[in-house]
Amino acid sequence: MQRIPFPDPATLPPAMRKIVEANHSNVTRMLAGASEGVFNGFAALSMGFMGDSSPLPPKLREIAILRVGYLSNAVYEVFQHEALARYVGLSDAQIAAIKAGGAAAAALGEAGAAVLAFADDLVKNVRASDETLAGVRKHLNDTQIVDLILVTGMYMMVSRFLETTGIPIDEAPINWKEHTRADA
Amino acid sequence: MPRIAYADPAGLCESKQQMLEMVPANVMRMMANASDAVFDGFTAISRGFMNADSPLPAKLREIAILRVGYLSNAAYEVFQHEALARHVGLSDAQIAAIKAGGAAAAALGEAGAAVLAFTDDLVKNVRAGDETLAAVRSHLDDTQLVDLILVTGMYMMVSRFLETTGVEIDGASIEWKNITPAEA
Numbered sequence: 001m002q003r004i005p006f007p008d009p010a011t012l013p014p015a016m017r018k019i020v021e022a023n024h025s026n027v028t029r030m031l032a033g034a035s036e037g038v039f040n041g042f043a044a045l046s047m048g049f050m051g052d053s054s055p056l057p058p059k060l061r062e063i064a065i066l067r068v069g070y071l072s073n074a075v076y077e078v079f080q081h082e083a084l085a086r087y088v089g090l091s092d093a094q095i096a097a098i099k100a101g102g103a104a105a106a107a108l109g110e111a112g113a114a115v116l117a118f119a120d121d122l123v124k125n126v127r128a129s130d131e132t133l134a135g136v137r138k139h140l141n142d143t144q145i146v147d148l149i150l151v152t153g154m155y156m157m158v159s160r161f162l163e164t165t166g167i168p169i170d171e172a173p174i175n176w177k178e179h180t181r182a183d184a
Numbered sequence: 185m186p187r188i189a190y191a192d193p194a195g196l197c198e199s200k201q202q203m204l205e206m207v208p209a210n211v212m213r214m215m216a217n218a219s220d221a222v223f224d225g226f227t228a229i230s231r232g233f234m235n236a237d238s239p240l241p242a243k244l245r246e247i248a249i250l251r252v253g254y255l256s257n258a259a260y261e262v263f264q265h266e267a268l269a270r271h272v273g274l275s276d277a278q279i280a281a282i283k284a285g286g287a288a289a290a291a292l293g294e295a296g297a298a299v300l301a302f303t304d305d306l307v308k309n310v311r312a313g314d315e316t317l318a319a320v321r322s323h324l325d326d327t328q329l330v331d332l333i334l335v336t337g338m339y340m341m342v343s344r345f346l347e348t349t350g351v352e353i354d355g356a357s358i359e360w361k362n363i364t365p366a367e368a
Contacts (some may be wrong), residue, residue: 003317004326027253035230035239041229042334048222055219072310126256127347132224133187142188149348150226153341160337163311167329 003166007033025174027076027166049151049178055142056147058088058181063112063157064148068099071123076167080109088182111139113147122152132135141146144149153161187350191216199224209358210351211260217349233335234364240324240331242366244299247292248332250282250340251303258343260351267357272366273283295323299332306336 006029009017031039045099048054049061062085069077085095097107098116102181105113114135121128128149136145190213193204200216200223216225232238233245246269253261269279279289282300289297298319305312320329345351 004329007326030330034327034334035237035327035331037232037238038334039232040230041225041232042203044224044228045225048219048225051221053219053221074310097347122344122348126258126344128344133348142217143219145188146214146345146349147219147222149345150218150222150341153344156340156344157334157337160306160310160312160340161330161333164306164317164333175298 001166002168004030006030006035007120015040016089023174025080025170027045027080027162030165030167037099039124045154049147049154050052056144056151058183059085059090060115060140060148061109061151062088062090062151063098063108063115066095066120067101067116068123068155068159070099070101070162071120071184072156072159074099074162076169077155077159079169080173084176084180087176088180118148119152122149123156185350186210186214186352187215187226188214190214199227203227206349207358207363209264209354211264211346214264214351215345229334229338233331233338236365239283240328240335241295243269244295244324245330245335246274247273247282247296248301248303248336250279251285251300252307252336252339252343254283255287255304255307256340256343256347257349260346260353262342263353264357268289268360268364271360271364295320298323302332303336306333307340308358 009020012020012032016032016036016039020028031042034042045175049056062081066078066081081094094107094112097104099141101116101120105116108116114132118132118136120130121132136148140148190210191200193201196204196216200220204212204216208363212331218226233240246265249271250262250265252258266279278291281288285300285304288313289300292300298316302312302316302320320332324332328334
């Protein structure tokens with residue numbers, strides 16, 4: 001159930017209105033309720049993770065994002081990012097493993113399972129343990145790890161925003177291929 | 185010693201070097217490990233919250249940020265934001281009330297207590313309850329509310345980044361008066 005109204009596009013600053021008109025998803029419509037500096041900063045940070053310059057492999061990024069969505073019961077996030085996970089090459093069986101967690105994570109490969117355990121630890125304990133940190137460091141360099149921590153935290157923010165404002169599910173997911181690459 | 189090494193200043197892009205000159209704090213030295221676009225996105229959204237034209241009153245913003253820091257046992261975040269809380273006009277007694285939570289929140293006034301309860305709910309439950317949402321809505325418009333949800337989530341991200349990388353407490357806090365106004 002939607003709890004906060006979408007802002008009226010006519011009342012938005014011109015640059016924000018343009019973005020909202022070009023992106024019809026309900027998440028963009030609701031984000032336009034933020035102040036302009038916050039809206040632009042949010043878009044810049046998102047593009048940092050999704051853009052071509054991000055060194056974090058898309059599959060590992062989407063494992064972390066989807067896991068946050070499942071742990072948070074964030075249905076809109078899960079709806080959009082299951083589609084993105086398929087686009088970057090995760091299989092339905094792997095997506096089910098991200099949802100199940102635990103021993104099922106073996107289906108994600110060693111790096112993917114390490115990212116899943118690290119995401120769980122970050123969400124639940126704030127400070128990831130030596131063991132889960134060492135698990136991801138075997139596969140990622142420091143820049144990738146810092147990006148991974150930040151994208152995990154970013155989607156904790158997004159989950160709270162989506163669920164508390166009550167964003168309705170769109171009829172179709174975002175056309176991800178227009179926004180981000182499929183391969184690392 | 186931090187768990188991840190601070191970025192080597194020699195190899196950094198110009199925007200990272202400029203930020204490190206402006207904010208020569210360990211959080212920035214560690215954040216400089218992020219990929220360039222993620223770093224720029226992080227500083228953009230931070231500026232969105234801290235700018236003079238941000239619609240969220242600075243005291244209410246700092247109540248939410250500090251509460252996230254205390255709930256997360258994020259010692260570095262608490263160190264920096266206790267100083268910022270004083271800069272924006274919160275008293276030592278009010279800062280103690282943010283830490284204590286519960287009935288102590290009365291010292292924050294009606295709006296401040298509503299923000300504290302809303303922050304607790306967001307952090308713990310993702311989707312804030314009808315009651316805590318209604319309480320903040322009686323003091324904030326929808327833009328302020330969206331900014332408040334996002335800043336709370338943003339500092340959950342920051343707490344995980346600080347604690348997991350092991351950013352060390354600085355000799356002195358950031359010179360907040362050079363960065364953000366004391367009044368909304």
